[in-house]
Amino acid sequence: MSVKVEKISEPLLLGEGPHWDGRDLYFVGIQEKTIHRYRPDTGEHSKSVVGDKVGFIVPVEGTHDQFVLGLGRKFVVVHWDGTEGAPVAVLRELGEVDKEIPTNRINDGKADPRGRLFAGTMGREDPAGQFDRNKGSLYRLDGAKITKLVEGVSISNGLAWDVSQKAFYYIDSLERNIRRYDYDIDTGDISNMRHIFDFSSNGVEGLPDGMTIDTDGNLWVAVFGGSCVLHVDPKQGKLLRKLSIPAEQVTSVTFGGPNLDSLMVTTASIPIASEQKPPSGCTFVVTGAGARGLPNVNFKL
Template structure:
């Protein structure tokens, strides 16, 4: 039986795998160690989850991490978007263990010191694309169009500006496409992508949330091997599957309203790991699972291996 037929017969299941975090984000599956890494931005913590053992560990940083991506060639080093800096840190993955500073790649948005890095991911060649967002005076009160999107390789290059909240990234090499989300646009961008140079061009929008009757904001996301996007919808409690042509294919309910990001992982890359938040909840509001991390099985699709950062 083909794996797709086998998986289609599996029941869809959404399972909580960690307790609540204030703002869980940036999930990255490291195939080398069969573990999920992610961050909790406002708690200033980086996390590791091992599905085989169920072990969940974390440690605290000196600032707010927007994402974490392992470094290729080192099992204990990670590129982290920390406040407005891209830095390499060393962490052994143990609960509460000390983090060692390895090197600073560079600093961005020097003219907007209240900005912070919000999300980032490695492209198929191991370059990092990471973006920023403007000052958040209070939960939900964002400075408009103050952020940028950057490419991090030998240098740091701004590739897009006037960004509200920099978020989801995904690449489809067969389509020579890069997908990108500025959450405040309530839309999904598609760029033509040159994998040899890392250059993007010919931006167009492919999926408009209001026009598709969707409440909430597109957040982080990923792509499956069929070329369909999986997008976390903040303030809607779902992850959606969208075709490259911009057709809404599926909505997967998640038992937390503020869904922040997702990535495929597991031994067969057929588990969708989903991070969430309770950051926007007012005192006394919300559900017990708000901010928890989940794994979704039985979707009938697979993802690509997450790429690690390559110097």
């Protein structure tokens, strides 16, 4: 089966955080302060504006209209019925992080296999492409209890878990490397960090961004500035292939569709070194990649 790339949204400045809930794809427009829903069986795409830059959207387990968001430096639970322009009402604030660095914001976030939320922060970006380094942290939310797991992070990004390998994979984008931690599924604790895939030594241009994992335990890594998604064997630290995406700034990826064999890919169109013309910034569905993913997990409040 040949690889096919299909555009499913109009451009955003910074599309991010794709989450497939079994029926719908959710993602965010960070700069536009928007949350999005795409329903593939009808082609319907709806969005609503929220009150701050939004780093991720994850459904709350057991609900159909509640979501946990990273808004600015706060973790909040909101109500949204998923329709175009519908109000987004904050139901509960779970906590605020990095209070000592008010220029930080929450970036990528995802629920682990037990429904705990892992999400991190990043430093101020001003001008575009220039970041305050080592100002962010990675956090875990067990319900409303917040635990700092890692500090000194520049851009907290990709997250993936392999329960069979007791592994947690994590990306701080400016390292241009992928980290592996030992992962305790019962506690959510991580330890024993080591790097397992270096962009420079593998000749990869750009920065690692969001990522996901397939049923073979291999990683799929969005490359910001590289126009591709990498397929990586993390156990051997080996690049298996590059999957081309028709946008330079590829931001994140997840598996979706009825059989979890479609790649849902978000991108950006930030004019850093040059203007990024459409379809840059669009969200894409990639079929024929020859892999299947694991279900995204909802947040257990």
